[in-house]
Amino acid sequence: xSDKMHIKLNVNGKNEEFLAEPRELLIYTLRExxxxxGPHIGCETSHCGACTVTINGKSVxxxxxxxxxxxxxxxxxxxxxxxxDDLHPLQxxxxxxxxxxxxxxxxxxxxxxxxxxxxxxxxxxxxxxFGMAGNICRCTGYQNIVKSIQAAATEMASAKxxxx
Amino acid sequence: MIPAAFDYYRPKDMEAVLSILVEHGDDxxxxxxxxxxxxxxxxxxxxxxxxxxxxxxxxxxxxxxxxDSIKIGAMVTQAELIDNAELTKAAPxxxxxxxxxxxxxxxxxxxxxxxxxNGDPGNDMPGLMQCLDATFHLVGPDGTRDVAARDFYExxxxxxxxxxxxLTGVTIPTPQGGYAYExxxxxxxxxxxxxxxxxxxxxxDTCTFxxxxxxxxxxxxxxxxxxVEALVGTTVDDAAIKAAIAAMLEDIDPSEDNRGPIxxxxxxxxxxxRRTIERAWSRA
Ligand code: FES
Ligand code: FES
Numbered sequence: 383x384s385d386k387m388h389i390k391l392n393v394n395g396k397n398e399e400f401l402a403e404p405r406e407l408l409i410y411t412l413r414e415x416x417x418x419x420g421p422h423i424g425c426e427t428s429h430c431g432a433c434t435v436t437i438n439g440k441s442v443x444x445x446x447x448x449x450x451x452x453x454x455x456x457x458x459x460x461x462x463x464x465x466x467d468d469l470h471p472l473q474x475x476x477x478x479x480x481x482x483x484x485x486x487x488x489x490x491x492x493x494x495x496x497x498x499x500x501x502x503x504x505x506x507x508x509x510x511x512f513g514m515a516g517n518i519c520r521c522t523g524y525q526n527i528v529k530s531i532q533a534a535a536t537e538m539a540s541a542k543x544x545x546x
Numbered sequence: 547m548i549p550a551a552f553d554y555y556r557p558k559d560m561e562a563v564l565s566i567l568v569e570h571g572d573d574x575x576x577x578x579x580x581x582x583x584x585x586x587x588x589x590x591x592x593x594x595x596x597x598x599x600x601x602x603x604x605x606x607x608x609x610x611x612x613x614d615s616i617k618i619g620a621m622v623t624q625a626e627l628i629d630n631a632e633l634t635k636a637a638p639x640x641x642x643x644x645x646x647x648x649x650x651x652x653x654x655x656x657x658x659x660x661x662x663x664n665g666d667p668g669n670d671m672p673g674l675m676q677c678l679d680a681t682f683h684l685v686g687p688d689g690t691r692d693v694a695a696r697d698f699y700e701x702x703x704x705x706x707x708x709x710x711x712x713l714t715g716v717t718i719p720t721p722q723g724g725y726a727y728e729x730x731x732x733x734x735x736x737x738x739x740x741x742x743x744x745x746x747x748x749x750x751d752t753c754t755f756x757x758x759x760x761x762x763x764x765x766x767x768x769x770x771x772x773x774v775e776a777l778v779g780t781t782v783d784d785a786a787i788k789a790a791i792a793a794m795l796e797d798i799d800p801s802e803d804n805r806g807p808i809x810x811x812x813x814x815x816x817x818x819x820r821r822t823i824e825r826a827w828s829r830a
Pocket of ligand 1: 422423424425426427428429430431432433434443444445446
């Protein structure tokens, strides 16, 4: 066993400090060490995107990052995007437009979609499908996921306009 | 899937990287985005007792576009390649190819340096770099040296890079004429069944320059000088394209795997090269 490292992370705005082996995968740090269980493990092999989180502004599959690499980083998970009392427009739209069935892929989907809309606030259907290509859903057939993201984009744009 | 334990280093400069490499020899490896190496470590197909993360090493993330050449630092990610408007204007084939690599999450992490240095025949950048006649820059304990992309690849995962050297960047002469990168893959995130990179210059009706490279059809990328010869001086009509495909098929050496038997791969290689030449020519 290699020496443990002193790791500092900021997860959803909260500073965390702990000792961990560098080989610990970030998804396990989040789920088992910090009890942040929104990000899921679908494949553990970088294929499904269920473990997607945002790290320093990038959508990342947290099963494919060692905790040592994330030392010093800012991490956002679905928990940092919205919760039962303050649903994010994306969460609202997924609920409204049946963007989920079993919901297993949903935290990764919404975390990725949020970043996509930051980069491209009004994406076309094709751009959504291309931008969401790293996230797999076994249930919905994607149609309603695309619809949900479109609806959230429209909602966020009109909220922004109203605020201006 | 828990990889074997390792010591982790995140040095702040290249000197420190090199001294760890010299100390530990082939027990040490550098890592950029990690999206090739980490999966291999998780499967315990790669054993890396000393892992050197390059993320804090400065000066590896620049893109410099000048009049006749483009220099790209090893740590530039695929996402950064895609988003750089100046680069896209000077060498649109880079963006076209990078968009076909893996998926968005992987493109935020995957770097050009990792993609070319790893020596995986499935990676897209090595073939593209051969098409563009890139030069790779290496640094080691004895200083820096340059290697042509067309001379760099020896076999699967075997390159001209020594264990104590680090690839710091690539330089390409600014590409001329029409371009295309075409990739046939089974699904998003898969490696190519066959992929082709073509740059082509048209003067009047005649092709005056061409470059052709193929991906994942041998244990190295394949630059096909004979395919180039079949195109240059022609009007890139059907006969010329057929000749280029025939020449390319002589140069590749695909093996049977879960993407199909050899006959199928040769067939797909021909289809893809035809599409790539036609599209590049239409843009020339
Ligand atoms: S669990 Fe990370 S990509 Fe599937
Ligand atoms: S809703 Fe079940 S996997 Fe997507």
